[in-house]
Amino acid sequence: MGQTIAEKVLAAHSGSDCAAGDIVVASVDFCMAQDGTSTMMIRELENLGFEHPKTALGMGLVLDHNAPCPSVEVARVHLRIRGFADKNRIPLYETGCGVCHQVVPESGKVLPGSLVVGADSHTCTYGALNACSTGLGSADVAAAAYAGKLWFKVPETYSIIAEGQLPDRVGAKDLMLKVIGRLTADGATYKSVEFTGASVASMGMDGRFTIANMAVEMGAKFCPFSFDEKTSSWLSERGFSAGAPVSSDPDAHFEKRFDFDAADVVPQVARPHSVDNVCDASSLRGTKVQQAFLGTCTNGRLSDLEAAARLMRGRTVNRGVRFIVAPASRTVLLDAMASGVAAQLVKAGAVFVAPGCGPCVGTHAGVPSDGENVISTANRNFKGRMGNNRDVGIFLGSPETIAASAITGEITDPREV
């Protein structure tokens, strides 16, 4: 019987001939934690008597969720992370480097065929690079860092096929919101999800990162994409090797299959307070927004900023809206500066904050008030997600939808501006 990507990667890393349902102990290639999850991992590692990695396992710590630091308490947390990284010579991605899920792949830590874990739920993002990566709690990541390996249950795989091409001003985010709307917030729990089809084949790497990023919003464990010329050039342009590409066999067993026609997808928005509460953006016309947020590990990449800038050309941000942009990394910011995209957005009225998570998780850099609505490119719209404000309505959409809404001051289908 053929194997899926998840089965092959876990088999290669555990030296066993495993199939879905098996429990394996597999070697891990890289692990990471961010400033909200590192301290607990550090405590566990100290408890284990961990010193500089005894294994070949790569590690990285990223200061992104609360950076630049907004308070004395967080400053203490950052200090502790810096101290631990220094002492153990673990690479530390400082304030301003960007969101972990952009910084880690940009630094070449994830290659095709690798097995990666991170103390952040959106670690599944690296699936775009034909890797099996997943988010875990701090104890699990500490165990992986300590032992260089971890136990895994080999997941069943779902196949999602999106044939056809996405129309103009409709992007990977819209497709993924459509998928999550249909599968629901727990529709792929514990599963590995493989996206294929013509729309995915012609999609740029940034779009694949967006889709893999949101796989956890339907409960998925891995979201490995196939390796192709796009993966290969993304890696070689940055001077990275092609790793050990893995593809699922033609006779691999997929537990379920879902078909989508990309050509039918229109701009989608997830309404408060759950990501599967999805509808067409056009049906929300008239819903006022006071803040628009472009950024996050979902949609803070160069092509996202470019898409927003294209829409903003010759237009300005509505007077009633704060339009906040957080580039996903310093590299993204530099590229956006070099290409003129950053200047264009700022001229239109956007406020740039430091590369990193920005206001996504409600700790700093644009906390909205009760009674307000936010349209955001993030991946989560839980009640209170953006701060101490249970009466904020967070709507999720594509960079184009965010830009269109920033212009009009209400939720707007980007094809209508």
Place this chain on the structure above:
Amino acid sequence: MRLTGNAHRFSPDDDINTDYIISGRYKFRIDDMNELAKHVMEDIDPVFSKKVCKGDFIVAGRNFGCGSSREQAPRALKAAGVSAVLAKSFARIFYRSSFNIGLPLIECDTDSIRAGDRLTVDLDAGLVTNSVTGESIQTKSIPRTMQVLLEDGGLIEHLKKHGDFALE
């Protein structure tokens, strides 16, 4: 192992995410689990931390613990005195993390359990008894891997004890 306590329910009870269990605005600032425990479930029940007694249960619907990987969520629940969570299903990261830190999760049909019901959970027999309604509910059995972790006092203690993974 037998646990006894009162049931706490929330509305809506599906998809209770880890932001609701412990908000991001606290988890970054507060390192002390007993302090964090004062804010547990605050966004969906502001007085929960005052109501909950040692040994009590959280009872929920589908996909409990979805969202962020923050391990503060199961740890804060445990610190608040919660002895187990009963739900129809759990999200993956929360599931692993809870057993890793020694908080048992029980998968069962929770429809008949009401807020305030007195429950006894027998982990070995896989049975929940509701002393208010007199009903017994069969639970899914806890996978062997998770039982080993619970018995060893969590993942880190397991590693310390065996020097490696000894899960089978």
